[in-house]
Amino acid sequence: APLWVGGAGGVRGRGESPRAPPRDRDRSIAVLRRAIELGVDHIDTAAFYFSSLRSANELINSALAPYADDLVIATKVGPFRDYSGEWGTPARPDQLRAHVEENLRQLGRDHLDLVYLRRTGQDSLAEHFGALAELREAGLIRHLGLSSIGLRHLQEAQAIAPVVSVQNQYGLDSPNAETDELLRTCGEQGVAFVPFFAIAGKGGAQGPSGSDGDEVLAVARAHGATPAQVRLAWTLRQGPHVLAIPGTGSPDHLVENVAAGALRLTDDEMARLDALHRPDE
Template sequence: MTSERITAAAAGTWNLGDLPVNRIGFGAMRLTGSAAFHHGEPSDRGRSAAVLRRAIELGVNHIDTAAFYFSSLRSANELINSALAPYPEGLVIATKVGPHREFSGEWGTAARPDQLRGQVEENLRQLGRDHLDIVYLRRMRQDSVAEHFGALAELRDAGLIRHLGVSGIESRHLAEARAIAPVVSVQNQYGLDFPDPDTDAVLRACGEEGIAFVPFFAIAGKGGAQGASGTADDEVAAVARAHGATPAQVRLAWTLRQGPHVLAIPGTGNPDHLTENVAAGALRLTDADTARLDARHTRGE
């Protein structure tokens, strides 16, 4: 498929609360370097800025980031600020709090509820904003999210946050959070290569309640933060050949096919990959393609 002239609008739109976004967005994690937010060589600053500006040119109006996305010399939030501020009208920036990461790069214990305000304020500082459009509470193995989510709800009431989401959750955590404050979005690991019955249930529940479901690692699959392996199994490759598409585009298109409330936030520091990812929003899988890939997802291969 020809990618150069396709914009993010081809995927359709969804409202995150009162914020309309195109269903193909951009994940900022890989902007900081080849090893994402792990140890490794930092990215080229000019190339990362160019990717961000090109994303906006291609109609991306939903960027997902976090203050803990950084490498030895690069911070995703500050790259976004320097490349895009003053921010274009309609751009929605979502961030996450909950994990604690030292400046050395080492991960610490989860933030306490009383530490979440500091994390929110750090995101505000880095992004140069006076409020955050969407803040996710990333669950860090807590059995209950009530106390942490309640602390974010207070910051929402104070005007620092516009909308709230939850991430890394099970079905019961969604119900727990919604009893405290409105939830506009759920962000869980999900994709063609990552079957999980409870996550499938969360995805369906979000659709029934009009809540966005935003999967991460939809392309990388089991590779997670380290990225995709670069190889494609026979079934994905066959569907890709039939459409003149790449395996990554097929994975994104299958993800979007799971419901109109499902958004995509593929991340890359490569401008060519960015163009391909955005173009995946125009790839229309047939019912036969979808059934074939659904069966593969269920098998977990």
């Protein structure tokens, strides 16, 4: 079974953007604790996931510290938001240590399990990834990943230091031939592939569109499942190296998201859904 990955519970609703309105603090903390009870052992977050009232990292710290030994917390660096919430100029390589240290401070940890370098449009990642590789050598980071990249960026980074995970937008109705190739390459190399917006699909940062096609609805009815569960189950069937990070602030959606990991789609259902994802094949 794949390692199930929980989102930065409580700050975002299902498929929501980090810019969404803040959730109730007590419910957010309850969702995080319930996620651990349900077996979630990998949480995705970032210091730039915050609102005027809530910080994902602070919620995780309050809910889960002291952390279980088998809990993996993955964070991202690169983008920058000031305290008003406005997005600023992405970090230079020499500023990444401060980003890492801010995540350490907020999470209350002496190391970070996994740090993604989120690409913010730059053509080459060598200098930025090299800076994170130095922090890995210094013991502040255990593992390195890449986010929002192409295959050439993975190859460039691997020449500098090991890459254990790639996090890109990927979903049932978000076809992208380059991302499909990247997913396959990661599987061949034993690199985890972690899609974001697997539920939101084309809605992306704006959240799910609320409209599901006939095929998705038919598969959902056949299993007594929700369309969101079908989308997650299809995502996880792309390979044993594929994980998912559905963020939610709803206890009910949390249970549904975790249950999607046990949803077994038939080969015929997969073929029908694959045709939606790759309509030209």
